[in-house]
Amino acid sequence: MNDMKQNECCYQEVLRTLFRVLKPMSSEMIGLEDGLGRVSSASVTASFPRPLFDESVRDGYVIAETTGHGESVQRYRITGEIPAGSPYGKVLGAGTGCRIMTGGCVPEGGSRVIPHEDCREVDGDILVEKKKLSWNIYIRRKGADISEGDVLVGRGILLQAGHLAHLASCGVQKIDVATLPVVGFFCTGSELRHMNERDLENGQKISSNSLLLRGLLDSIGIPCQDFGIIPDNRQSLLDCFLAAKKSNVDVLISTGGMGPGKYDLVEKLFLEAGGNLIFTELGMRPGKSVLFGTLGKTLFFGLPGPPYAVQTLFNLLVVPVVFSLQGLKEQLPRKTTAYLEHDIPVKRSDLLCFKDGVLELRDGKCYVRLADRDESPNCYIMLSAGQLFFKKGEMVEICLA
C-alpha cells in the first residue's frame, strides 16, 4: 500500500509499479543450442566474418582474367575443380580457370566466376564471349555480409530459431542469457479437488486453475513449481507461504481466497508469513481484488478464483513481469487499437474493464470481437471507465495476449 492509492491506480500505473519493484534475474552462459526462447543479456558479436572466405554464388567456372586481348571470345585453360568444402590450395594462374560449385572457395588469383549458362567447355578450355563478362562477378567476398565483431543480436532480445542460426553461422557457440525465473503457484479452496479425482462429493469442484497456470507457464517456456491445492485453513496456507518463501521461486501466484469472506485468508496469511503488500486492488476488472507484494525475494500475485480472471490477469500482469525479470527490451503487453465488430453494452462503467477478445485482420484493418466461451482469446479489449455502451465500428484499445 506504500505507493499507490487504492482505486486510483490504472493499468499503466500498475505496470510501472511492478517493473519498479522487480529485480532483474542474473545471467548465465549457455550453449547456443539451448538458446530458444531465452532472452539475451548482452549483445552478441560475430566470432568470424560471413562468408568466411570468398565464395562462388553460382555453379560454373572461376577464372583468373587476362586483360587487353581484345578478342570477342576469351579462352581459359581448366586446371581443376573446386567443389564446396574443398579449396583449390594454390594460386590460380592468369589465363586459367577451375570448375567451381555454389559455395565453393574462390582461390587466390580468381577474379570472377562465370556461370555455366554463360560459357562453353571445349577441349578442356572455357570459352566465354567478352560481352558476357558483366559487372556481376558472382563472388561473395569474405565478410561481405558480416565482419568479425559485428553485433548480431542486441541485448534484451527473445531468441528465436532464426536468431540462433544467424549466430551459429558467425561462429557463436555460447551466449549470455537471463536465468529463467521459476514461477510457483497454488490454488486455494477447500472445495477444490485434483482433476484426476473420480468421485466428487456434493459441493466439490475440480481445481482447473492448476492446469491453467501450468499450461500458461509452459506456453511461454517458464519452469513452474506446483505447491498444490491448499484448503481454506490458516495452518495450511501459512505452511504453503513459508514453503514458497524457502523455495527458490522467483514469482509466486495464488488463486482464490481473495474475497471479504471469513475463509478468504490469503492476505492475512501472506502478511503473517512475512509478506510485504504493495497493492491490494486495482482500478480495473478483473483486478478489483488482486494482491501484489514481496515475500522475501519472491514476487507474489494473489489472483481471484474464476479461471477467466486468472488467465486475464496472468497475461496482463504476470507475463510482463516474467519477461521484464529477464530484461526483455520490448515492454509487454503489446497494445494496439482495433475496430469493434459488434456493440458491447457494459453493466457498470465505474472501472476500466478487460474482456476476452479475438483480433482478426482483414483488408488491412484490425477488427476485434468478444471471444466465444470455448475460444482462446488472442487479446483483451480495454473498455474504458465512464462509458456504458461501445458501438460497432468504434475504435478500442486492446492488449495482445
Added chain:
Amino acid sequence: MNDMKQNECCYQEVLRTLFRVLKPMSSEMIGLEDGLGRVSSASVTASFPRPLFDESVRDGYVIAETTGHGESVQRYRITGEIPAGSPYGKVLGAGTGCRIMTGGCVPEGGSRVIPHEDCREVDGDILVEKKKLSWNIYIRRKGADISEGDVLVGRGILLQAGHLAHLASCGVQKIDVATLPVVGFFCTGSELRHMNERDLENGQKISSNSLLLRGLLDSIGIPCQDFGIIPDNRQSLLDCFLAAKKSNVDVLISTGGMGPGKYDLVEKLFLEAGGNLIFTELGMRPGKSVLFGTLGKTLFFGLPGPPYAVQTLFNLLVVPVVFSLQGLKEQLPRKTTAYLEHDIPVKRSDLLCFKDGVLELRDGKCYVRLADRDESPNCYIMLSAGQLFFKKGEMVEICLA
C-alpha cells in the same frame, strides 16, 4: 511431376497438392495434463455439468424464503454455516438460513442468497429489508453454464491452456488427439561442419540449418530427428535416405544439394532410394528449387541451402503440412493484407516473391515492412509476379509466420 506442370503452380495450388497427398495421423488417448499444443481428433463433451451443484455466487446468507408475511423487514433464524466444499447435508427449513461463502453449495430448500452488505445479523437472526430482495437470487444453478454432454471443444482444435482448464472443470480427464508427427531432417554439403567445431578450414562453413530446423520444430512443439550433416557423395546420401525411410519419421526435410551442379545429388538419390517425386520446382521465390515427394510413408521436402529460404519454405510449406497431418481445422498459413510501410523495388518480376516481413498494428490498421537482417520475421510479404515496383501505402497480401 504427375499432376502439376512445372512453372505453372502457384502457392495455393501447391498447398492443395500437399494437403491431397498427406495421410492424416492416427489418434491417441492422452491425459488432459499432456494436452497442451495438441490437436483434438474428436469433439470433447462435458462429463458433468458446470456448476456441478447450485452454487452461491456471493458471501452472505442462504435463506429458505417465507412468503406472504407482508412485513417490510424479514427475519430468518441462522442454523449453520456452509463454507465452500462443505455441504449443509440437510434440508433448509422455511424461515431459516445459513451463512454461506462464494462457491458454497446451496442446500435443498435454499431459495436465495442475500449478500452480506444487504442484511444484518442480529442475535443469531438475519434481518433483511424486503425491498432488498431483488430479482437476483445470487445462485448459479447446477448446469447453468454447461450441461452434461455439451460439446466443450470441437474436433481439429489446437489445444491451449484455457481449453484444458475448461475441459478439466467439466470432469474431462482424457482426450483424443492426433498423434504428433515426427519430422526428420538432414543438411547436405561437404563444406558443412557442426556448430561446435572449433577450427574451420578454408572453404568450410557452420551448418546453421541444423540449428534452424531444430529450433523451428521445437517452436511448434514437433519432435524431431536429426539425421546429421551429409557430405555431397552418392553413398552417404543414399544411406541417409534409406535410414530415414526405415525410421518412423512422418516428414523428412533436406537442405542444400538442389542446384543443377554436379554435386547436387539430392534429387537423384531420393529417386534411387525409391522416392516418388510430386514436384521439383514451384512458381515462386524462394521455392524455384524445391523437391516434394513421398518416400515410403514419409513426406519429403528437399529445400535449398540458404537459411532464409529454409525458414521461409518451412513456414510456408512444412508448417501447414505438419498441422494438416494432425487434422487442424484452421488451414495454415493465415493470410491477410497490409499496407506497405515503404517502397519495394523488385529485380525480377517473373515469379511470385515472398519477402521476410514485420507486421505492425497501429491505429486499427495493418502495416508491413521488410524485416531487418537480425530480426525474426512475423510474416511473409507476397509480391505478386508481373510487378516491378511496390509503392509505399500499397496494399499487399501477407502470410503470417
